[in-house]
Amino acid sequence: MAVRELLQKMMEEYGDKIYRLALRYTGDVFQAEDIAQETFLRAYSRLHTYDRSRPAGPWLFRIAVNLCRNWSRRAGAREMPMEIKDEPEVEPGPEHRYLQRERERELLQALHKLPEIYRDVLILKHVAELNYNEICAALGWELSLVKNRLYRGRMMLREALRKGEIADA
Amino acid sequence: MHRCPDPLTWQAVVDGEEGGAQLLEHLDRCAACKAIYGEIAEAAGIADGLFTGAALRPGFAAAVLARVKPFPAGLVAAALFALVAVSALLLDPHYWHWWLTVGMTRHCGRLLDALIEIVFLGRSLGPAWLIGAAALLVALELVLLHKLKTVEEC
Numbered sequence: 001m002a003v004r005e006l007l008q009k010m011m012e013e014y015g016d017k018i019y020r021l022a023l024r025y026t027g028d029v030f031q032a033e034d035i036a037q038e039t040f041l042r043a044y045s046r047l048h049t050y051d052r053s054r055p056a057g058p059w060l061f062r063i064a065v066n067l068c069r070n071w072s073r074r075a076g077a078r079e080m081p082m083e084i085k086d087e088p089e090v091e092p093g094p095e096h097r098y099l100q101r102e103r104e105r106e107l108l109q110a111l112h113k114l115p116e117i118y119r120d121v122l123i124l125k126h127v128a129e130l131n132y133n134e135i136c137a138a139l140g141w142e143l144s145l146v147k148n149r150l151y152r153g154r155m156m157l158r159e160a161l162r163k164g165e166i167a168d169a
Numbered sequence: 170m171h172r173c174p175d176p177l178t179w180q181a182v183v184d185g186e187e188g189g190a191q192l193l194e195h196l197d198r199c200a201a202c203k204a205i206y207g208e209i210a211e212a213a214g215i216a217d218g219l220f221t222g223a224a225l226r227p228g229f230a231a232a233v234l235a236r237v238k239p240f241p242a243g244l245v246a247a248a249l250f251a252l253v254a255v256s257a258l259l260l261d262p263h264y265w266h267w268w269l270t271v272g273m274t275r276h277c278g279r280l281l282d283a284l285i286e287i288v289f290l291g292r293s294l295g296p297a298w299l300i301g302a303a304a305l306l307v308a309l310e311l312v313l314l315h316k317l318k319t320v321e322e323c
Contacts, residue, residue, distance in 0.1 A: 004234060011230040019225045029223070036225065040233045107218050125184075126219040132186050147177045154180075154212035161215060 007044050010056050015040075017057075017128045018064045024127045025068035026075075027108065035071060039064040058137030061128060065120055065138060072116070110160035118153030125150055173199060179206045183213050249303040 018039050022032035042063050043050070050059050111119055124130045124138055135146045174192060179202065181187035196202055 004237065004239070007237065008230055008234065011233060015229060016224045019229075020221050020223055023221060023223055024219060032223075033225065033229070036229070037233055037236075041236060044237050103218065107215070111219065122216055122219065126216045127221065129220075132181070132184070144177075147180060151177055151180050151209070154209070154216050158212040158215050 003044070003047060006047070007040060010043065010060060011040055014057055014060050018060060021061070021064055021123055021128045022068055024108070024111070024123050026071060031071065035064065035067050038067055042067075054137075055134075057130070058134050061124060061130065061134070061138035062140070065124070069116065069120075106161060106164055107157075110157055110164060113160055114153060114156055117149055118156055121146060121149045122153045122157065173202050176205050176209065180209050180213075182206070183209050246303070249307065252307055 015036060019032055019036040022035035022039075023029065026032050026035065039060060043056075043060055046063075050056065111122065114122070120139060121135060124135045130138060132143060132146055135141070135150075136143050139146070141149075174195070178187060178192070179196075182192055182196075183206065196206055
């Protein structure tokens with residue numbers, strides 16, 4: 001398969017997932033698209049490092065996570081956006097929409113307060129929908145570490161939301 | 170199953186990564202494990218809220234492909250081949266004979282075949298490696314020719 005065809009196939013298969021992952025890191029559709037684009041451009045220039053006998057997903061997610069981490073570090077000084085700008089509305093009714101946005105904002109706020117290692121694993125599991133082995137390959141971690149950090153990350157996220165609810169009350 | 174599995178095992182069950190009949194039987198019988206399972210399922214449910222169905226705009230793939238520039242392998246290979254030939258000619262036209270007899274042409278041909286196969290047929294070895302390999306060949310040739318010249322002068 002020619003290189004450009006391979007890249008196109010990768011974009012068809014993983015483009016949306018990588019975009020969603022970047023969207024959860026950045027909270028901005030334009031930044032997310034930039035990161036998705038950069039992911040595939042880097043993948044193209046590093047195709048010689050990709051083992052074609054394996055699925056491309058974990059390899060691409062590894063590139064995307066690194067780009068997102070870099071973005072987060074650069075954006076560290078700025079306020080992290082806590083809601084998705086310009087995401088298309090999907091639910092009917094303004095009240096429902098408001099409540100949904102509010103819940104999403106709280107969830108993202110809690111997520112971005114977590115240490116990077118927990119944030120990465122939660123995003124790969126719940127946004128990119130990778131299984132344990134794919135997360136291992138994408139982050140270069142042992143299986144036991146992935147399970148442990150996923151567990152702790154989920155508990156910390158739940159705790160952070162509970163604290164937020166108490167503070168709101 | 171007499172001993173209770175650890176929370177990470179229950180997490181794997183929640184995530185659909187594990188789900189043996191023994192585990193599920195134990196879960197039915199053990200209240201403590203049921204409570205742990207419930208907590209994990211609740212936390213996983215909260216984290217599921219992170220999912221978004223957002224999709225890339227149409228035309229994204231075309232935009233990326235437009236920014237991808239294919240490596241001009243043919244041009245680079247031709248330039249390097251010319252460089253090898255000119256360097257041999259500049260050192261001494263007489264060495265063309267030596268160049269042919271030691272089979273350098275065959276080796277260069279193989280390198281070119283590899284270039285074509287790798288780049289044009291899509292196996293995409295890093296372009297830097299290709300240029301590096303060809304440049305090494307040029308350097309090797311120059312060193313050999315220089316040595317030969319030195320030996321002859323002696």
